Amino acid sequence: MKKRQKKYCAYIDEYGNTGDAVKYNQDHPFGDQPVFCLSAVILEKDNKDINDFLDSVRPNAKEIKSKNMYPKWTPEAKRIFEKIATSKYKTRIELVDKxxxxxxxxxxxxxxxxxxxxxxxxxxxxxxxxxxxxxxxxxxxxxxxxxxxxxxxxxxxxxxxxxxxxxxxxxxxxxxxxxxxxxxxxxxxxxxxxxxxxxxxxxxxxxFQKDVSNSGNELYLVPNLLAFTNIFMRLCSLPVRVEMVHDNQSQFASIMEQQKKFLVDHSRYLMKMNGVGWKPSDIKNLPITFADSKNSRFVQVADVVSGFVGRIHQKHMKSEALSNDEKEIVKLVCTSMLLNYVGPDKFGDIWDR
Structure with missing residues (x-):
């Protein structure tokens, strides 16, 4: 009997996506969020081990979210990083200085x-x-x-x-x-x-490529589009096919699907990537589904990864000392995950260990 092939999902969420990413205002630069972080946590679909583990992290919390955990619950976040660091396929992280x-x-x-x-x-x-x-x-x-x-x-x-x-x-x-x-x-x-x-x-x-939110507002998410593009390409290089599961956000409407269609329609721009184990046209075969993060615990894990990496990086940009748990999270990211940093070298040294 043929062995049943395991199904994998790339659970995706971001940090630093408030407002219009192109806008710059001296009083509120980039919505007080100078970095954008997009994480894809790659797990076996319906992973019981991870699901049971999350029950032990914050058992009384209705939803595990980085904004509710940072900084008080950083030790619990470190446990999440430690757990997913043991996953078969490494978590992909895009960290962008807007x-x-x-x-x-x-x-x-x-x-x-x-x-x-x-x-x-x-x-x-x-x-x-x-x-x-x-x-x-x-x-x-x-x-x-x-x-x-x-x-x-x-x-x-x-x-x-x-x-x-x-x-x-x-x-x-x-x-x-x-x-x-x-x-x-x-x-x-x-x-x-x-x-x-x-x-x-x-x-x-x-x-410029724009997105239109469910409320009809036009959004110009320029830095975010590169992060989405990189995630698409990095998932294509995996030895297994994954389904992308993203938090269903009203602010962004269908920006990921729009960017995917744009890349498929303009795949000639990606031809230089040929010979790395996949073809630009492979992006077309990446399925995307959307889930309410309140009901998707693995999307919540992606939120924790993006939120803590983004907040730790902002702390580093301000030359503030990291706590011991934050240092451990940085170490886990550097040794067990794949982070792509887009920004000036003077701030990227923290992820170069």
Missing amino acids: KYQLCSFIVNQFIYPPGERGKVSMDDWKTVARPFSIKLYNCLSERVFVEYNKLAVNCSEENLQSFFDLLKAEVNSFDADDASDFMLDALKETEDSFQKRIFSFQRPENL
Whole structure:
């Protein structure tokens, strides 16, 4: 008799998704949540062992949520991290510094677009693009982020040109050095491409992807989309097929499904990933279902992972000392999980152990 194949699910939830991720306000930068964290906890479907274990963590709690556990119940959260660290397939975590991600998108779109500099290899492109992004992270004024949000809402040719003008003025105000001079030259070259109506500016409205919430509000979740994309690709590389189970949130409507469709429709952009054990078209076969987190304990586990990783990272960004339990959680993530950090190196060292 053929042995029954086990079914696996990637339970997904995020932290730091309050409000419009593109928006920047000096008093409330990114909704007081400077990082976005997306976690996929990969477990056997209906895992009785994990389910029984969760009964012992907070037996009187109606729902296990990171915002209710941090920081008082950090020891219990550490137990959850310890338990899922023993899972057959490692938890995937995407940790994004929102400000850095916006800076890198500005570089990718307006200063040094990949694939638009002749035969420059991807590695050579990265050696230029990353320092540019860090330079913007450290030097850009708040006004640029405000105008970037306005551009997302109304990405017309006129507003694109105004944004180019703003960026040129900003970069020109940086302290003079070789990097600033190179950045200004690259920006002018990309602007010339825009004026000639070629490359990515042929359809300027496609520079941004929006989601519409159930209440009808438009949301521009730019950093989040990269995290979703990376999770899709990382799940494709697993040796088993998984079903994605995400918390059903009214704020985001169908953004994950929209991004999945976008990647399937534009799979040519992922062709460079061929040869790593899966094909870009595999994303199409990743099933996505949605569950109410109140009734899905494994989605709650993903919430705990994202919430604690995000909050610990924010604490590190403020140079605040971590508790012993927080240090243990960091150690578990570094040794037993797969975290992809997108942000400046000065804050990423905590996950580089």
